[in-house]
Amino acid sequence: xxxxxxxxxxxxxxxxxxxxxxxxxxxxxxxxxxxxxxxxxxxxxxxxxxxxxxxxxxxxxxxxxxxxxxxxxxxxxxxxxxxxxxxxxxxxxxxxxxxxxxxxxxxxxxxx
Amino acid sequence: xxxxxxxxxxxxxxxxxxxxxxxxxxxxxxxxxxxxxxxxxxxxxxxxxxxxxxxxxxxxxxxxxxxxxxxxxxxxxxxxxxxxxxxxxxxxxxxxxxxxxxxxxxxxxxxxxxx
Numbered sequence: 001x002x003x004x005x006x007x008x009x010x011x012x013x014x015x016x017x018x019x020x021x022x023x024x025x026x027x028x029x030x031x032x033x034x035x036x037x038x039x040x041x042x043x044x045x046x047x048x049x050x051x052x053x054x055x056x057x058x059x060x061x062x063x064x065x066x067x068x069x070x071x072x073x074x075x076x077x078x079x080x081x082x083x084x085x086x087x088x089x090x091x092x093x094x095x096x097x098x099x100x101x102x103x104x105x106x107x108x109x110x111x112x
Numbered sequence: 113x114x115x116x117x118x119x120x121x122x123x124x125x126x127x128x129x130x131x132x133x134x135x136x137x138x139x140x141x142x143x144x145x146x147x148x149x150x151x152x153x154x155x156x157x158x159x160x161x162x163x164x165x166x167x168x169x170x171x172x173x174x175x176x177x178x179x180x181x182x183x184x185x186x187x188x189x190x191x192x193x194x195x196x197x198x199x200x201x202x203x204x205x206x207x208x209x210x211x212x213x214x215x216x217x218x219x220x221x222x223x224x225x226x227x
Contacts, residue, residue, distance in 0.1 A: 043218030043221050045218065103154050104154050
């Protein structure tokens, strides 16, 4: 799977939108973009994934650049409960049985 | 279904002792994964099963580690002759065959402290 680059940390005020960036300049045409988050003392939690089009679900939105070399996870109104480490991971359609590979992610702090 | 369950949540053991962790995946999921996570790092893959077959093992999985998944249901991860470097959070996850397009479901982990 191709590599991703994320900032080590970000900070947001409560009830403000948060945009978490991810660069993946070596993405291939069949790579899916997955986001997971990990709350303190919990296992990672699936957030959202997409291939080419922007995606929305109850947790977040995923905006994918037209050239697919970057993407942004959008939390529309950050709450204290959103403080977590967010991981951006690429999953190739040809990954076969290759398990998820996590980087260090972005640690999001939310300030009340 | 209440998700992926791991037991125990915490384990403190003396160096040199053996420990065993259990993971109960989501019942419909045929794939089960073990990861290890140390402070400040993302989870690192250890091994995974499809049904009862162990299909891949990481180089991180030394010969002191063994994992089983009898009958393709729950799984156990055993560490023999524990060392202080084994102190970490051990995470279990499960998925169906679409896991590479859809999500993994993780348990809350077992935190191991070797003293």
